Amino acid sequence: MTTTQKTMTTQEVADRLVELMRIGQVQQVQEELYADDVTSTEPSHSPVASAKGKIAVMQKGAEFAGMIETRHGGSFSDAVVGGRYFSCAMTLDATFKGKGRMNLEEICVFEVKDGKIVSDQFFF
């Protein structure tokens, strides 16, 4: 018996990411949709550093999550899709440990290759 798995399109990857982000499953996004050699690019003023490789990118996500004391709310837009790339707008209203309450707003760009996310980049 053989099993075949259809490669997801950019739109399918985008829809699954949005679905998971809206229920707060950030780690599941990375486990399920990220390629092993993914790169994650943060702006120089980000509280977390850019990372390369799925394990390092997941550690970065965990590091950021660990900075949050209380999550008050947030939102994740539908994706706009263009070829191998898609982007979303994200907001996060949270109290950060030792830093108080902040409302983050950003644009995220994702690159898809062979049905997996091979890069993400954040703009804020």
Added chain:
Amino acid sequence: MTTTQKTMTTQEVADRLVELMRIGQVQQVQEELYADDVTSTEPSHSPVASAKGKIAVMQKGAEFAGMIETRHGGSFSDAVVGGRYFSCAMTLDATFKGKGRMNLEEICVFEVKDGKIVSDQFFF
């Protein structure tokens, strides 16, 4: 007599850009919405090079337009807005001089400061 002009929000800049792009007024977008010190970042495989400064960016736009023999169609998505940034998906179905017909699909990210676009970046 004094006149005051309200600084446009990111959403207002995004809406105006989308409105102009949908009627093909790329040059008007740059003239009206771009800051004098805007930077425009293209991927390394782009047929046109990244540019810095409104005049150079407009020249880049004209250079790209000059490569098109016939424009068959295209689309420009609504913008998703996150803080000072917004992004759109764009398609262009065109015949390029000496290269034949191609369907370009890309994501564009724009950064707004004081009501003007201070950077754009293209992903394809």
